[in-house]
Amino acid sequence: MVINPDVSSNKPSLPIQKKVLHAGKGDLPKFKLGTKVNFHVVTKRLDSDKTVLDDSRKWIKPMELIFGKKFKLESWEMSIETMRVGEVASFTTKRVYTHSYPIVAKTLRDNFLPKPAGHDHKQHKASTHMCGMMAMQAEGGLGYDDLNLLMKEPEDLEFIMELLSVSQPEDYEKESWQMDADEKLDSVPQLKADGNQLFGSKDYAGASEKYRQALGRLEQLMLREKPGESEWDDLLKLKIPLLLNLAQCRLSLSDYYPVIEHCTEVLDTQPANTKALYRRAKAHVGAWNPKEAKQDFEAVIELDQGLAKACRKEITAVEMLEKEKDAEDKGKMNKLFN
Numbered sequence: 001m002v003i004n005p006d007v008s009s010n011k012p013s014l015p016i017q018k019k020v021l022h023a024g025k026g027d028l029p030k031f032k033l034g035t036k037v038n039f040h041v042v043t044k045r046l047d048s049d050k051t052v053l054d055d056s057r058k059w060i061k062p063m064e065l066i067f068g069k070k071f072k073l074e075s076w077e078m079s080i081e082t083m084r085v086g087e088v089a090s091f092t093t094k095r096v097y098t099h100s101y102p103i104v105a106k107t108l109r110d111n112f113l114p115k116p117a118g119h120d121h122k123q124h125k126a127s128t129h130m131c132g133m134m135a136m137q138a139e140g141g142l143g144y145d146d147l148n149l150l151m152k153e154p155e156d157l158e159f160i161m162e163l164l165s166v167s168q169p170e171d172y173e174k175e176s177w178q179m180d181a182d183e184k185l186d187s188v189p190q191l192k193a194d195g196n197q198l199f200g201s202k203d204y205a206g207a208s209e210k211y212r213q214a215l216g217r218l219e220q221l222m223l224r225e226k227p228g229e230s231e232w233d234d235l236l237k238l239k240i241p242l243l244l245n246l247a248q249c250r251l252s253l254s255d256y257y258p259v260i261e262h263c264t265e266v267l268d269t270q271p272a273n274t275k276a277l278y279r280r281a282k283a284h285v286g287a288w289n290p291k292e293a294k295q296d297f298e299a300v301i302e303l304d305q306g307l308a309k310a311c312r313k314e315i316t317a318v319e320m321l322e323k324e325k326d327a328e329d330k331g332k333m334n335k336l337f338n
Contacts, residue, residue, distance in 0.1 A: 015094040016075060024084025024163065031081040033068035034169030039080065042160040043105070046092070050158070053146060054105055059112035062164055073097075073104045076159070083163040091161065095154040102147040109144065176217055181224065184217040188238060191217075195245060204249045211246040215239060240266050240273075247279045251286075259283035274304045281314065290318050 029035070040062050043053040056063050065071055065080070075097035083089060141148045176184065195210030218239045225232035247262040263280035266273050281296030297311040297318075 015096055016079060017092045018079070018082060019090045019092075020087065021090055021160070022086075022088035022162075024087025026084060028082075028084055029166040030168070031067050031077075031166075032168070034174075035067040036167040036169075036172055037065050037067070037080055038062045038164040039065070040162045040164065041076070043101070044158040044160070046156050046158060053150075053157075054108065056108075056112075059108070061112070063108075072100050076161075079159065079161060080163060083161065085163055085166055088160065088162045091159045092156065093159060094156050098150075098157045099154045101157060102142055102151040105147055106142045106144065176213070176220070179217075181221060184221055188214045188217055188242075192242060192245070195242075195249075199245070199249060202252075204252045208246055208249040208253075211242050211249065215242050215246065218242070236269065240270065244273075244275050244279070247276070247283075251279055251282055254286060256283040256286040260287065272303055274300050274307065277303070278307065278311070281311075285314070285318060290322050293318055 031037075040056045042055045042057075045051040045053060065076065067077060067081075071077060075091070075093050078097075079089070079091040079093075142151060174183065179187065191210050191214035195207040195214070198204075198207035198210060218235050222232055222235045222239075225235065243262045243266050247259045247266075250256075250258045250262070260280055260283045263276040263283070266276040267280070270276070277296045277300045281293045281300065284290070284293035284296060294315050297315050301308045301311045
């Protein structure tokens with residue numbers, strides 16, 4: 001694909017023609033790999049009425065674009081890299097660069113505008129990963145009449161853009177999807193430390209979120225490796241303490257079923273992990289699974305005599321609760337038949 005070297009020229013032969021509507025401030029920013037920009041965009045047809053197709057000011061937030069992440073509408077990157085912060089400019093763009101607009105616009109509308117009646121969000125989400133014609137065949141269209149027409153008959157379009165901000169990669173915290181494998185791995189210790197700090201201040205919900213983020217990144221990395229190989233095992237070693245920390249957070253929030261799930265995942269790999277057994281036992285008590293709770297407490301006693309006294313106390317408390325519940329149930333039955 002030939003990239004226009006002079007996007008600001010008004011020569012009609014060029015695929016993108018730029019007209020500055022409002023001058024920006026300062027020097028032209030550097031748009032290197034990973035640069036994040038926020039901007040507003042109004043998309044218009046070039047008919048006699050200059051019909052507006054989309055206006056990001058009506059969405060829940062401005063557009064965000066990361067350079068080098070292969071955004072499906074290449075012309076937007078090409079246009080933005082000619083702009084200064086605060087600048088408003090019109091880019092009349094030939095159809096060679098607008099053919100993917102219907103797919104991009106569909107995704108943006110589905111995420112940032114109220115859903116039209118009868119529009120199934122679950123169906124369209126997968127279609128953003130298919131080519132335009134496949135999506136249309138799968139769904140009988142894109143769900144928007146104007147986009148269906150553009151898909152069938154691509155047109156030149158006008159994009160009026162306002163560049164709101166430019167952030168260099170080193171100046172903002174990347175989200176997980178923006179990171180490469182090394183960056184994801186390097187971010188895990190800090191997320192764990194942040195979670196520990198929040199846990200220490202008894203912000204268990206906040207700590208849970210940090211641990212979840214770290215676990216999510218490790219799980220993405222583990223998908224790249226083969227189970228049982230050294231790289232996968234190294235990632236698993238990082239994952240287990242995070243699972244235990246997350247389990248403790250959920251236990252502190254009386255959210256028992258996730259505790260059971262996280263501890264069981266640890267025990268599938270480390271059957272003798274006393275922290276996982278003890279926390280799962282406590283969660284079984286909270287979820288009222290007395291048999292399972294006592295089994296886990298007894299397993300802890302066998303593994304760590306230092307915890308035997310505490311576990312026996314817990315078992316006694318469970319047995320007392322069982323007796324109380326049995327007595328309560330018998331009382332209800334007696335009332336039912338007397």
